[in-house]
Amino acid sequence: MKYVEEFRDAEKAKILVQEIDKLVAEIDIAKERPISIMEVCGGHTHSIFRYGLEGMLPKEIELVHGPGCPVCVLPMGRVDDCVAIAERPEVIFTTFGDAMRVPGSKKSLLQAKADGADVRMVYSPMDALALAKKNPDREVVFFAIGFETTIPSTALTILQAKADGVENFSVFCNHITIVPTIKAILDSPDLQLDGFLGPGHVSMVIGTAPYEFISQHYKRPMVVAGFEPLDVLQSIWMVLKQIKEGRAEIENQYARIVSDAGNSPALTALSEVYELREFFEWRGLGSIDHSGVRIRDAYSVFDAETRFAMPNIKIADPKSCQCGEVLKGVIKPWQCKVFGSACTPEMPLGALMVSSEGACAAYYQYGGVKKREAVS
Amino acid sequence: MCLGIPGRIVAIDDARKKLATVDVSGVKRQVNIACVVSDDHPVEACVGDWVLVHVGFAMSRIDEAEAAETLKVLTELGEAQAEMEAMRLSATG
Numbered sequence: 131m132k133y134v135e136e137f138r139d140a141e142k143a144k145i146l147v148q149e150i151d152k153l154v155a156e157i158d159i160a161k162e163r164p165i166s167i168m169e170v171c172g173g174h175t176h177s178i179f180r181y182g183l184e185g186m187l188p189k190e191i192e193l194v195h196g197p198g199c200p201v202c203v204l205p206m207g208r209v210d211d212c213v214a215i216a217e218r219p220e221v222i223f224t225t226f227g228d229a230m231r232v233p234g235s236k237k238s239l240l241q242a243k244a245d246g247a248d249v250r251m252v253y254s255p256m257d258a259l260a261l262a263k264k265n266p267d268r269e270v271v272f273f274a275i276g277f278e279t280t281i282p283s284t285a286l287t288i289l290q291a292k293a294d295g296v297e298n299f300s301v302f303c304n305h306i307t308i309v310p311t312i313k314a315i316l317d318s319p320d321l322q323l324d325g326f327l328g329p330g331h332v333s334m335v336i337g338t339a340p341y342e343f344i345s346q347h348y349k350r351p352m353v354v355a356g357f358e359p360l361d362v363l364q365s366i367w368m369v370l371k372q373i374k375e376g377r378a379e380i381e382n383q384y385a386r387i388v389s390d391a392g393n394s395p396a397l398t399a400l401s402e403v404y405e406l407r408e409f410f411e412w413r414g415l416g417s418i419d420h421s422g423v424r425i426r427d428a429y430s431v432f433d434a435e436t437r438f439a440m441p442n443i444k445i446a447d448p449k450s451c452q453c454g455e456v457l458k459g460v461i462k463p464w465q466c467k468v469f470g471s472a473c474t475p476e477m478p479l480g481a482l483m484v485s486s487e488g489a490c491a492a493y494y495q496y497g498g499v500k501k502r503e504a505v506s
Numbered sequence: 507m508c509l510g511i512p513g514r515i516v517a518i519d520d521a522r523k524k525l526a527t528v529d530v531s532g533v534k535r536q537v538n539i540a541c542v543v544s545d546d547h548p549v550e551a552c553v554g555d556w557v558l559v560h561v562g563f564a565m566s567r568i569d570e571a572e573a574a575e576t577l578k579v580l581t582e583l584g585e586a587q588a589e590m591e592a593m594r595l596s597a598t599g
């Protein structure tokens with residue numbers, strides 16, 4: 131077990147893996163087919179690959195890497211909209227670093243920058259607001275991406291912009307929400323999932339109550355999980371224990387950060403500024419009802435979509451890309467025809483290769499995750 | 507972006523706007539602390555708190571031991587360096 135030694139609590143990990151082995155041996159369905167557990171969050175995907183956790187698990191467990199990486203699910207058309215805004219001479223376009231290299235149909239933001247557009251990397255939407263204050267003769271646009279973990283940050287920034295009377299600041303909102311996404315996955319006929327690892331930091335904001343439908347309606351267990359290797363292993367054990375006992379509940383392994391009710395100031399800011407969109411387009415997954423938010427009318431002066439004319443064209447993903455199938459867990463990254471050949475982290479074709487939280491990049495970076503037999 | 511990074515609130519910069527300076531492994535930057543402030547825990551009480559910082563916003567209070575563990579894991583994951591690099595390079599000028 132060469133992977134275990136890499137992290138400090140090798141002993142605890144070994145014990146957990148033994149407990150997982152024991153449980154799996156007692157689960158009947160595991161004798162017929164693998165038990166599939168989806169980690170919804172890209173942070174978990176990253177931990178799983180980085181620590182080789184898949185290789186430590188018995189072969190009866192299949193981890194399905196879900197769509198929880200905001201950069202990875204950005205559709206090409208939205209990237210084209212970014213480029214169109216960024217190329218306006220009056221605009222300073224600000225973005226998180228991860229989003230710079232996501233391919234659009236013609237170029238990425240990085241290429242637009244090389245071609246002369248004023249694209250700047252910021253760490254925080256607050257930095258974009260500060261830029262707007264320092265450059266009153268320019269239009270500063272912040273490219274807002276992310277699930278509920280980052281939605282409150284742009285909501286609070288818009289509230290601050292309003293309080294400060296900043297007129298040359300707007301947000302291009304591409305925020306997405308987790309619950310409709312999980313529902314779409316559960317409704318997808320391609321996919322048979324036995325349980326979920328719930329996202330840690332999205333849940334820190336929304337709490338655990340919004341997931342109840344997963345256990346009540348779909349009868350699947352979910353365990354909200356932390357990001358350390360031991361957190362992930364323990365959460366997998368908790369999911370398996372529920373399966374073994376025939377329970378489907380929402381459990382919280384990450385209670386040190388996540389409360390059942392979530393973060394109330396964050397939720398208040400979120401619903402003050404944002405409302406649900408009827409639908410939002412995802413790369414690879416198509417349109418998902420109510421899966422995105424937009425800026426409410428009361429704050430529309432801060433909405434880049436009202437301030438600028440956008441091409442807003444739907445662009446089909448390149449034919450050779452199989453990002454959608456990977457996102458839904460139907461195929462593994464290395465089964466994509468262009469994985470590692472036409473699509474690499476240096477020259478990404480699909481967005482799953484761009485971010486270190488994307489399954490393809492994580493797999494590419496940390497290499498062969500083999501099942502335990504192959505290792506020992 | 508999604509993993510965040512632990513830091514310690516070392517000063518309140520603007521109590522009304524809920525802005526504070528956080529020290530993240532020696533890198534200091536201003537963050538918004540609105541999400542960790544409540545009636546029971548007003549702005550002034552936040553100095554010394556360890557918090558999990560996501561894109562310039564303190565999103566959760568954590569204890570010191572938890573902060574140390576998390577930083578260690580993030581360093582192993584290569585996320586801490588990337589996050590601090592992003593803080594340093596962020597365009598504000």
Ligand code: SF4
Binds near residue numbers: 466468470482
């Ligand atoms: S290898 Fe590239 S094109 Fe294929 S699924 Fe992964 S990111 Fe998409």
